[in-house]
Amino acid sequence: MLNILIAPNSFKNSLTAEEVADAIAQGIQNSGFKAKVLMHPIADGGDHTSFLLTKLRNGAMHTAKVKGAYLKPTQASYGLINNGKTAVIEVAETSGFKSIKQKLKSPLESSTKGLGELINTCIKSGITDFIICLGGSVTVDGGIGMLQELGLEFFDGNKKLVRPLPKDFDKVDAMDLGKLKEQTSKCKFTVLCDVNNPLLGKEGAAHVFGPQKGASPDDIRNLEEFLQHFESLTFNCSKKSLNKVLGGGAAGGLAAAFSVFLNADLKKGAEYFCEITEFEKSLQKADILITGEGSMDSQSLEGKAPITVAKLAKRKKIPCIAIAGKIPLEIPDELQQYFTMLMPIGNQPEEIKEAMANTKNNIVRTIEQISKLIHSFHNKGQNKD
Template sequence: MHILIAPNAFKNSLTALEAAAAIQKGLYSSPLKCTSTCFPIADGGDGTAALIIEKFKARRVELKVQDALGRAISSSLGFIDKGQTAVIEMADASGLRRLKTTELNPMMASSFGTGQLISAALDEGVSKIIIAMGGSATVDGGCGILSALGFAFLDEGNRKLRPVPRDLIRLNRIDASKADPRIVNCEFIVLCDVDNHLLGPNGAAAVFGPQKGADTKAVAQLDQFLSRLARIAEAQSGRAIDKLSYSGTAGGAAAGLHAFINAKLVNGIDYFLDLTGFDEELKKADLLITGEGSLDAQTLQGKGPFGVAKRALIKNIPVIGLAGKVPLSPPAELLKYFKALMAIGNEPVPLSEAVQNTAINLERTARNIGDLLDSANT
């Protein structure tokens, strides 16, 4: 038996690489005679660029940029395709993980640092930039990124606004006259880990604003700002972004980049799997094991485990999904893709303790899977 191990990261606990290693260790500690391949995955969320850079053994460049609150931090980007393609992680500059919980403030948070990474990539002469957008601390519609690329945001009196929602709520016009001219000759690919629209009850502000520190009042203000941005963007660029698929990604940054630099928004996991040659590894597999922190109805909205399970189903390869949290009654649609869904915890414990024990629990659960498969084969 050959087992393909392809987990996503377990949020706030293990990287995808660490999760895959724990599962493999558990399998090999069982009596099951098997071979396995670790193929950690990412869907555009935090850690995606790091995995791509690792898989391609890419050249990495480190530089100073601003975090979401404007402080100087060290960040990096990678180069693949003989240096012609840059790979950027938005979370590495403008991410939630760069801030303390007490610092979260999407009304004042900007994606400017991610724009600095893009500018640095253009300095290297690339013809394509891949941006993994998950895990941002911002709901600025990408205005911070655009500001770093030379766009200016003006109010009704043509006064320049800071690229943060608290000021941008007065936005009247976007001046592209000093935008970096190199943008025109560069292809931008945005890897999206959610399929939410920009506006409304399922939009960037309502769904993700609270996770980034927005209270009820701030959510309403953020949605108002994004609605204003959408109207101005359509008037100036001719591109409607309010109901565009994936437009809510990274606090609407995906929408802003689509409108003003013609970025292509793609399903993050599908692009990642195609780029990294996942299907070739899948051909060799008799069983696929995947997982992430939670496997539930949201998994079907383009999350990494769904992406790999969907491809396995086409090839009639059974899939086992491992997670810290699994619904008591999983949706029937989810069970179409997973042969088994297994929660890795053994007993009720506080979330903080469960997060700390993720590696141990993954290893133990994988060993149990190996024991069961070995028993079935004897």
């Protein structure tokens, strides 16, 4: 009997990784193929990572009331693992679409204050070890909201304490790290992100990610000026550069803030997820790996979860099948090399909304057909023996 390991990422805005795994398992079952199925859904630091990581590490989810991205109250979920000693926090919960009820405003009015509040809640309960998942934010505040909650102080030209947002950061003349260092001195932060963008410039937080978060062309210019000013103040105060942090532009500059101000260890999300959830132990038992996510193309090679697990499978010479809602018409060789089969799940022309609504059915149908093919070749091989 073949052992099939099911390890998909989420299909964004359609199904969570767990729901995708269930759909794949259903497709195998529908095909009549008698195989031993093991499920190990994966994530890369994006939406739902904290839930999945907490579940796979036998932790527990909790909630706390904090300020959302536009400073309205929201209920944020977070996980506790390692017997309650490590908090797993998803930025999307405090500063993402959920916190703004899907209604975008200008990122100049955004704040990561709620993330700082949640970290503070954990610190007050005795937690000093944090895993921060950066995906899904709608903020571009360079982390100033979070840092203020953790003790960083900003002062205007009259040496008066102020609490700025990106839109009014030009009034800030100096800052003091004293209380921040005192409050977080015993904390360890591991930050998961999957982009290499710097904080500033045409490839930075404002220009690349700002438009996705509701920024107009004028907003982008103003956000860039704000981040440049924050970079200048930071260097004057700490002699460290936010812009030199590889991937510092992730989550509107949060990655840079965590690295420079909180000495965080920045990790590739998918690689760390696989490491901490002991994915390779699951892979050892597999004859075939099935993975996938909503869209797969050359950009997936930059650390996306399906590529990460496919690479591990390739090293062990385990065939890997991948499915996606969207793949290139001509699959690049550098992508194809990791997969025995890379298949789109769509079967007819349809609008994106309709396709996303049909994701589960499309996965089940596609996997059912793939499983019939595997079943046929497996039986043929056994009959030869």
